[in-house]
Amino acid sequence: MIEIANISENCVANMGNDKYVSMVNISRIYEALECTLMMYFSPVQVIKDKEDRTMTKNSRKKNIVLSPVVKWVGGKRQLLSDIVPLIPKTFSTYVEPFVGGGAVIFDIQPKKAIINDFNGELINIYKVIKEKPNDLILALENHERLNSEEYFYEVRALDRNEKYGEINDIEKAARIIYLNKTCYNGLFRVNQAGQFNSPYGKYKNPNIVNMPVVLAMSKYFNENNIKIMNGDYKNSLKNLRKGAFVYFDPPYMPISSSSSFTGYTENGFDTKQQMELKEECDKLNSKGVKFLLSNSDHPFIRELYKDYEIITVKAKRSINSNGNKRGEINEVLVRNYD
Secondary structure (H helix, E strand, O other): OHHHHOOOHHHHHHHHOOOOOOHHHHHHHHHHOOOOHHHHOOOOOEOOHHHOOOOOOOEOOOEOOOOOOOOOOOOOHHHHHHHHHHOOOOOOOEEEOOOOOOHHHHHHOEOEEEEEEOOHHHHHHHHHHHHOHHHHHHHHHHHHHHOOHHHHHHHHHHHHOOOHHHOOHHHHHHHHHHHHHHEHHHOOOEOOOOOEOOOEOOOOOOOOOOHHHHHHHHHHHHHOEEEEEEOOHHHHHOOOOEOEEEEEOOOOOOOOOOOOOOOOOOOOOOHHHHHHHHHHHHHHHHOOOEEEEEEEOOHHHHHHOOOOEEEEEEEEOOOOOOHHHOOEEEEEEEEOOO
16 A cells, blocks of 8 residues: 555554544545545435424434534524524425535434525535535645744635635635634634634634545535525525425624624624515515524613514624623524424
């Protein structure tokens, strides 16, 4: 193997001792054996039906490796135990107009879904993971090898360059994942010009590559009917019929003048847009489409959705530039069904 794959003795030793082996060397081995990476390396693990909280008509046995590849503002991992039991047992299509990190969809893993986000950089990550996961892993390994504070700021500055548009989608996706895994507190933030502006996080061992999750996500996207959209959330709601289910996780109504965080795109989400979202919920309700919506526990939100069931849940805000302001707060879940 050392001779035909051009790998080192240390690499072979690492393989024998279940230690880390780079994607480059793995690719060399598979090429030497004349097989594709996805033929044999697939981190698919399933749990028993009795352990699967969401075995529905539209879901499959869960791949427990599948999880968010990026840390996203307002991520729902910590609230899955509150959200998932409220999701209908059966639905024709799962729709998530503000997918973000995708904690909910990657937990319930529906066979047919529509996901959307206004953030083009994020949606590009999902498209690259679906179409070219191995190339993405190679690019991430390069970032991991070069990672330093100086290198971070060089990579961060790329979107200030007028030639940024010439960078291919793989490099753009790897850049965002790298910045997300190494920036301060995982705080994906852009300025008014749409440029990434979070500082370096100085983590000792950031999980930059995360190959099993990338491959698991690619497998999920390709083995199921998952439509990936980028743009206005309303576009993902067009032509939905009774039987579909929509989970809304929009930018939250700020609970104080200092708590607003809309910097994950250069476009904010104001009171007017919250009201427009309520109108979209009313339209879905009139068509018999079930929806579940997350938002902050704000008097305006409670008044806005007073005609629907409102459930209060506890959440911990782990993303805040001020560590003293992280802690448990109330959020609400709104639904139009029993």
